[in-house]
Amino acid sequence: MDRRIQKTRQLIMNTFLDLLAEKGFERITISDIAERANINRGTVYLHYVDKFDLLDKCIETYVELLLNHCANSADTNLSASAFQSVFEYLEKNFTIYKLLLSNEGVGFFRSRLYDIIAQTVTEVIGIKPENNAFSNGVTTHFLTSGFIGVLEWWINNSMPCNVQEITVQLMFLLEPYTKRLVSL
Amino acid sequence: MDRRIQKTRQLIMNTFLDLLAEKGFERITISDIAERANINRGTVYLHYVDKFDLLDKCIETYVELLLNHCANSADTNLSASAFQSVFEYLEKNFTIYKLLLSNEGVGFFRSRLYDIIAQTVTEVIGIKPENNAFSNGVTTHFLTSGFIGVLEWWINNSMPCNVQEITVQLMFLLEPYTKRLVSL
């Protein structure tokens, strides 16, 4: 892809997130973004249909980035190293995910992340045939909610414990299920 | 001017200065700059004929920025506030001017600055008709060298005293001449 496209989109998203932190989604205008980013207003429309689309794409982008850091670092199975690298990535990009998870992101980020994680959990569980009893969804949503809850708590409380600790604790909480549910 | 031009030139210059600090002028290649700046190599040639030209333009730019901060803040006459704002500006952009003044800039920056200041001094002196006796150039070069010497000393020794102090001391040193030479 043309470097200009990458750069422009990155610039627009960064500017958008800055403004999101400053004044909230409602009060942001396309003109604001263009002015702050020092680009032509029309250029914004070349990439996004409106600011709602921009929010969507933004969320999509940062959900993917988060997941990539999970997939890159380890097998998708519920290994400690996979969780650890997720939390490391969150720590590194704290301000962004704090923003997207809490007030502004308006919950869209959370629900998008929830869906994807739920699907992954479903797949992981589904691998082991004798897990059929669990496939009614209860287990999936229990585990997904638990995981996201921990994640939100950690971010919204400004990382009250370090990456090592949160990983260990999470693994401890998941242990009964990793043993039973995951095929090795 | 098209915003793209401003942005691109700024980017190229910044990247160039970074590389200058890292590896020195000789070892910099146009490809280096393009790669680091994440732009097409051809784009560099759209703005500068080669890296020597880039160095020239860079020096020219930062000499002008320095002088603007002098002209903006006060009358050109040798007032304390003019000197003060020059040193304030230098302090704010310390790393750049340290780089340009010392090793790499290869003396070009110094001599460019010298010429301009010498010219200004000549003009200031020339205003008072009875200064003709001084117009042989000795005074001009004495004062210019003195001023630039102080400036270089201050930068190269990483600002061993604060802006206030250096300004006061410089004014003290210049006092005999401001009294005699400058018309009011």
Add this chain to the structure above:
DNA sequence: CGCAATGTGTTCAGTTCTCAACAGTTGGAA
């Protein structure tokens, strides 16, 4: 109410930048 100010979304001609290719130069290792 009128109306001025601000934002939206679109269009178009013109400019800048990208990408890929080119031939030519240089420096260093085999």
Add this chain to the structure above:
DNA sequence: TTCCAACTGTTGAGAACTGAACACATTGCG
């Protein structure tokens, strides 16, 4: 020496971006 790799400087076609204009909607102020 020869060869290879890296850098230079240039070109052309096409894509991205700019600036300026446009009609239209919304807001809020006198």
